[in-house]
Amino acid sequence: MLMCRDLARISSDYIDGNLGTADNLSVKMHILMCKDCRSFIGNLRESVRLLKGHSGFRLDEEYANRLDSAVEKALKEQ
Amino acid sequence: MATLSDTPQKEAGLVDALKAGDQQAFRIAVREYSPDMLAVARYYLDHSSAEDVVQDTWVNVVDAIQKFEGRSGLKTWLHRIVANRCKNRLRTANREVSSEFGEVLExxxxxxxxxxxxxxxxxxxxxxxxxxxxxxxxxxxxxxxxxxxxxxxxxxxxxxxxxxxxxxxxxxxxxxxxxxxxxxxxxxxxxxxxxxxxxxxxxxxxx
CATH class of the missing domain: 1.10.10.10 (Winged helix-like DNA-binding domain superfamily/Winged helix DNA-binding domain)
Incomplete structure (x- = not known):
């Protein structure tokens, strides 16, 4: 039988739809009966949603200027 | 967040401007794409080498953009160039990326x-x-x-x-x-x- 720890190990694969039919069914059965794992999967899904909503890092302006200068020089040398 | 590469049309417009050697277009592209290019480079290299590789990549792109045919997105194309440059650098230094893929639970x-x-x-x-x-x-x-x-x-x-x-x-x-x-x-x-x-x-x- 699938234990809670086993479920946590494959939880990303479950969320992403990467599990085979048998494993997928085992997870579904388990979370039907286990409130804690239901919360865990729900929470992990929300964490993924938060990550997908992240807009990425901003570039350090000093470094961006350094890149601009390098590009400018290359354009002139073309 | 709306970005330049949100639609294929906008990206095509940017690529045309880059091909024409438009300096302003490069400034925009540098700000849009470099953070992710750094993320790719940091996978392979330390911070300072990663910054160097991204800079070299942009200098290279000034010419190489003429060969960009749009078979992949611009972002993917740039990421591949960065990754290849990092791998070459590691090969030259005779180093390999160490991997730690053992345990799946934090x-x-x-x-x-x-x-x-x-x-x-x-x-x-x-x-x-x-x-x-x-x-x-x-x-x-x-x-x-x-x-x-x-x-x-x-x-x-x-x-x-x-x-x-x-x-x-x-x-x-x-x-x-x-x-x-x-x-x-x-x-x-x-x-x-x-x-x-x-x-x-x-x-x-x-x-």
């Missing part, structure tokens, strides 16, 4: 089970009941930035490319030179760290 999660495999310390809250306030919470966004910054490089690169920028898994594997199961481990570990961060934040209000 210690902070793994510790929460009894020896039999049931939860000893179960999840405390249900995030979905707070979903809207989660997404709109500025303090939590800052906290997310902080935690993403402190992820191990490999996890951060994988999660930034796969989640935040929604490359498909094949592209990410190609760019990071890993197989699909390694990518799943990196992403799963990073997700668990973010899970623990949100849980702590909701519980204590602290990052």
């Amino acid at each position: 210690p902070g999660i793994a510790d929460r089970f009894e020896s039999g495999g049931r939860w000893a310390t179960p999840p405390k809250l249900r995030f979905e009941e707070h979903a809207e306030s989660l997404m709109e919470n500025d303090a939590l966004s800052e906290c997310l930035d902080k935690h993403l910054s402190s992820l191990p490089e490999k996890q951060r690169s994988a999660v930034m490319l796969y989640e935040a920028h929604q490359h498909n898994a094949d592209d990410v594997c190609n760019i990071l030179d890993i197989n699909a199961s390694n990518l799943r481990v990196l992403v799963h570990r990073a997700r668990q760290k973010i899970y623990l961060m949100v849980e702590r934040f909701q519980e204590t209000g602290e990052c």
Whole structure:
């Protein structure tokens, strides 16, 4: 039988739809009966949603200027 | 966030301007694409070498953009150039990227089970009941930035490319030179760290 720890190990694969039919069914059965794992999967899904909503890092302006200068020089040398 | 590459039309316009050697277009592209290019480079190299590779890549792109045919997106094309340059550099230095793909559970999660495999310390809250306030919470966004910054490089690169920028898994594997199961481990570990961060934040209000 699938234990809670086993479920946590494959939880990303479950969320992403990467599990085979048998494993997928085992997870579904388990979370039907286990409130804690239901919360865990729900929470992990929300964490993924938060990550997908992240807009990425901003570039350090000093470094961006350094890149601009390098590009400018290359354009002139073309 | 609306970006230049939101639509193929906008990206095509940018590519045309880059091909024409438009300096302003390069300034815009540098700001739009470099953060992710750095994420790719940091997967392979230290901070300062990664910055050098991204700079070399842009200098190279000034000419190489003429050969860009749009078979992949501009972003993917740039990421591949960065990855290849990093790999060449490692090859020259005769080094390999070390890999650590063994354990799939984060210690902070793994510790929460009894020896039999049931939860000893179960999840405390249900995030979905707070979903809207989660997404709109500025303090939590800052906290997310902080935690993403402190992820191990490999996890951060994988999660930034796969989640935040929604490359498909094949592209990410190609760019990071890993197989699909390694990518799943990196992403799963990073997700668990973010899970623990949100849980702590909701519980204590602290990052």
